[in-house]
Amino acid sequence: MIHILESSEDALVAYLKELRSMTQQGEPKVLEARVLLMSHDIPERLFEAWSFRSIVASSREQLDSSLSQKKAATGCLSQLLGLAVHLRKTPKANLKNAMDLLSERVPELLPSEDLLTLLLQHETYLSVEDFLSLYYSELSFVEDSELVWPLPSHVFPYNN
Template identity: 40%
Template sequence: MEAGERGKKASSSPVEKIGTSLFHRLLDRRMLLNPKEEMKFLLHRLIYVAYISTELADKRDLGGYYERLFQNLQRRYQGDGISGLLLLYPSYVVHMIESSSDILFSVLRDLRSMQEHGHRVLLVDPRILIMSHDIPNRLFQQWSYEVLNLPANTLTDRSHREPTLTLVSESLTRLLKLGTHLLKCPKSSKASQDNLVEKVPELLLPQDTIGDLLEREELLTPHRYLEAYDSPLNIVMDSELVWPPPGHFQPI
């Protein structure tokens, strides 16, 4: 009996926990601080821009399309919350999505399929501004869309073009500030997101900027991004490059 008790005490001894990795210690701490927090996936953010198809009569149909797509994805990936904002300009879209990598890559595959198969094309020539991995928190409380009441864009002189890196950096800074602004708004008020053109016009990307981004070949399309993501990674290490080629030694 005493030996059994000693065995139980030994099994519960803190000495066994010395070998626990830092990852597991941080995981235990997060679970202790947020016992209801979903630990299933890390949070990622995708931001892309695209042209709106000229065949789309009502831009709100595009918002409805993504509402249905996200409902289907959430049934497939249960527990993976989706938040973000779809801004519908007269000719362009700016779409920010926060969720798991499974859902974000499903969105990219849907965009690729839309371009390749040409079945009811809603968006044309999308370009990815950024895919951010393991972000600390969400900027948006839920996913929604807004039709921006703006005049159609006019052609402008683009002889002087900023470097792509500068243009993307400035655009992302403005969009993240928009998300921070919306995060501070009351959760129960959807009206806080309405009329962004009047309330925070300085936080919206100008149409000229979006048009310029869509012409930058350096920005990856969903097809090129997924092609790189799905391709096998074959790296030849220096240690594998030997001379003479490896083989059996022949007796002299």
Template identity: 35%
Template sequence: MVSNQVPRSTLLSALEEKRRHQMKKYLLHRLFFVALLRDEVHDGEVRAYHEHLFQKIAKFHLGESASGVLLIYSHCVLHILEASSGTLYHILKDLAALENQGPAALLQDIKILVISHNIPTRLFSQWNATMVEVPITLEDVTQSQTTEEVITECLTLILRLGVYLATLKVGNKGLGDCLHNVVPELLIPAETIRCLCKAKECLSPGEFLKMYHDPLQPRMDSETVWPTHTHLFI
């Protein structure tokens, strides 16, 4: 016996379909970068700069919120951001503009550690900034490791920190300045961050954008057929 029932959608299925369409609006990417701080910069200035930057970008990318965490050390920062390609592009452009300010810039020696493309889910539910105090270690392990090995270890710690932060209930007041007391083993030493800021293997925002704009298949001189270098007719 053939059933003549017409399949009907439910409110739950409609909401799930709407959510699936919303999630497909843009792909998520994760940016990791480090930077040195200008002398005598207060952590409030660093927070205010990034909050202003997000507000400015939000006017061009409605509904594309950025998540992540900004760890502010005494003389350097470590920033992890999750956002669409358009949002990250505008952030990199602003960071590149900071480079052109020279010694007056808030952030110095900005270096991109890695960009993870098309991540399946967010590691952070929102964006937060927090001050961390990591004790200075006498042993510099970066001297016996390659830059790639140092970055790999740093990314491992960052992802473990992200998993830990995902278990916290972060309110409107943010994380609070206590990560160095609760999970000091998940924080990257300040000496390592300063070393990465000087690493030649890591690209600056300006260098990354230059590479981003360069064509993947540059035109060869032999491919140029017009205009010709000589007259066709004499």
């Protein structure tokens, strides 16, 4: 199952917190979730209207288990972006019909179940709990200039 959430950062974090609390209370609506991407400052929505469809995406190709995490995520996101572009080009009058026939007309834009399973198995992509703990943790980093000793006396050459 894929959820694409397009909203403000506050609304997305509130949704993830609600998902985490449902899981902690023992009544999860989603058994396992990973956060693949959270983007900021997007000029316009990709999917203009809320909708859902239950689609069984057939496995078009055998996925190699050594497929890198980066290629798997990039492939999945590329397919979803291609789906958004396809739906955007569809006239609104035909949108319902186009959504019903996605698996027949554009199967190459639907991520396969094997690809989604592969992404869920990678520990690189954060679970909801891990994402929220990282989101709320303090940012601590060391600047390169703090690691140089002794401090450089003249950084720029001076021509007298």
